[in-house]
Amino acid sequence: MGVFRAVAFGQILTANLILARTLGYPSTADLIAASIDFSEQLCSDSELRLELRRLLEVRGVVRGFEVPVEQKDGRTRWLSVDARVVRERDGNILRYEGTTVDITERRRAEEALRTNLERFQALVANSAEEIIVLDADQKLVYLSPSVARASGYSREESTKLDALAAVHPDDRAIVESCLREALEKPEQPLPFQVRLLRADGSWRWVEGVLTNLLEQPRIEGIVINYHDITERKQAEEEHQLLAAELLQAQKMEAVGRLAGGVAHNFNNLLTAIGGYAELALARLPADSDARADVEEIKRATERAAVVARGLLAFSRRRVSCRESLDLNEIVLEIGALLDQVIGENVELKTTLAPGLRPVEGDRSQLEQVIVNLAMNARDAMPEGGTLTIETASLNLSEPLADFDDSPERGRYVALSLRDTGIGMDEETRAKIFQPFFTTKDADHGTGLGLSTVYAIVEEAGGCILVESQPNEGTTFVIYLPESDSPA
Numbered sequence: 001m002g003v004f005r006a007v008a009f010g011q012i013l014t015a016n017l018i019l020a021r022t023l024g025y026p027s028t029a030d031l032i033a034a035s036i037d038f039s040e041q042l043c044s045d046s047e048l049r050l051e052l053r054r055l056l057e058v059r060g061v062v063r064g065f066e067v068p069v070e071q072k073d074g075r076t077r078w079l080s081v082d083a084r085v086v087r088e089r090d091g092n093i094l095r096y097e098g099t100t101v102d103i104t105e106r107r108r109a110e111e112a113l114r115t116n117l118e119r120f121q122a123l124v125a126n127s128a129e130e131i132i133v134l135d136a137d138q139k140l141v142y143l144s145p146s147v148a149r150a151s152g153y154s155r156e157e158s159t160k161l162d163a164l165a166a167v168h169p170d171d172r173a174i175v176e177s178c179l180r181e182a183l184e185k186p187e188q189p190l191p192f193q194v195r196l197l198r199a200d201g202s203w204r205w206v207e208g209v210l211t212n213l214l215e216q217p218r219i220e221g222i223v224i225n226y227h228d229i230t231e232r233k234q235a236e237e238e239h240q241l242l243a244a245e246l247l248q249a250q251k252m253e254a255v256g257r258l259a260g261g262v263a264h265n266f267n268n269l270l271t272a273i274g275g276y277a278e279l280a281l282a283r284l285p286a287d288s289d290a291r292a293d294v295e296e297i298k299r300a301t302e303r304a305a306v307v308a309r310g311l312l313a314f315s316r317r318r319v320s321c322r323e324s325l326d327l328n329e330i331v332l333e334i335g336a337l338l339d340q341v342i343g344e345n346v347e348l349k350t351t352l353a354p355g356l357r358p359v360e361g362d363r364s365q366l367e368q369v370i371v372n373l374a375m376n377a378r379d380a381m382p383e384g385g386t387l388t389i390e391t392a393s394l395n396l397s398e399p400l401a402d403f404d405d406s407p408e409r410g411r412y413v414a415l416s417l418r419d420t421g422i423g424m425d426e427e428t429r430a431k432i433f434q435p436f437f438t439t440k441d442a443d444h445g446t447g448l449g450l451s452t453v454y455a456i457v458e459e460a461g462g463c464i465l466v467e468s469q470p471n472e473g474t475t476f477v478i479y480l481p482e483s484d485s486p487a
């Protein structure tokens, strides 16, 4: 401890060696010899000096007054000064006396700490990493500025947030189990990926770790740090979707090739069977008993050819012939077949628009479309119901607002099949045209009906839309472009 006594704002009268050395003098005598104003020697900062003098005059005593000292060689040290005024009887200041403690090391440590703290604060504030600290009751105790920046909340708003409430409802369980695990495993960083609410109501993906540092005395919190990975997630999702689509396309192609190959060979065989049946018929005497049987063979061959053509249509290696067709006529002609398809429980109603313009397409394929849709309608109405088939001419002046895949503007002939069956939910509806998609058991569903319908309608230059609600029936509408050729 340094000790001094000085004339009122003048020379130092006495001092000890410690003070002399602290101020940079080899001996007390050197210090006293160089002394003009003790306060200037004790404090190199003029403002602090004034303050020191003022305090001494007003209060008579100061304690722990921290001042910088410039040593003789120009280096700065810090002193903590305790000093008091000694007055004469009339109140005039006689001298000052006091002690000093060298606090340079402490000041340096404090300074370093402050710099460190400021550096870390700046790092946290400017980091893209978002940091949240919760207390043992999961209340927010700290939130880095990046949280507000990334979530779009103001700093004010974000500090009021309930940390868990911002987590997507489906992901809350993840956070909760992470918190539970953290309580059991202090200091172990636990990774997580969840969706968080932005101020504008949209969701973003974040990824990070949660660490229980409740037992670390300096932190006493659960530290959660994370960063935004929304873009990465979107890219991943897109990638997955594309991969799934590619797989689907490859599957389709393989099935198509297989079905096409089979159908092609099958078709050749049918041609042979039909041809020989024809020849046999020609040779059989008119009154032969076998005639009726051979006629049956011929008819069965023709029916089988329809199936083979359907397969070819699906495989796209089709032998489709385009002709000008009257949809009304087709509906009427297969009416009897449809009655058989839908069974007794289902009532068939047809409403055919008069004077319908022709469309271009393959007759047997369009028949197949109607039959496939009717079969699905029957399956959707196990307890019975009504199937309504309608045709209409329409002139679309603009695409249908309710459908993303609406036909372009133009003149169309529309064919709709409406059932009063079980309908479908959104999720099912999104997949019905995918090959192999079926909600039926293996005996009843192949999942190829609607994909074939889709392929045929597309081939004919048309499009198919579906409207359905669970328990409210289903309506399929096929739009085929009107043909230019005369009816």
Ligand code: ADP
Pocket: 376, 377, 380, 419, 421, 422, 423, 424, 428, 432, 437, 438, 439, 440, 444, 445, 446, 447, 448, 449, 450, 451, 473, 474
């Ligand atoms: P499948 O009939 O072999 O299941 P489809 O491709 O014909 O295959 O139909 C796919 C799925 O679409 C069906 O399993 C069913 O879930 C749904 N679906 C098709 N038509 C209807 C309909 N009229 N009513 C309700 N669901 C239908």
Ligand code: MG
Pocket: 372, 375, 376, 447, 448, 449, 450
């Ligand atoms: Mg089907």
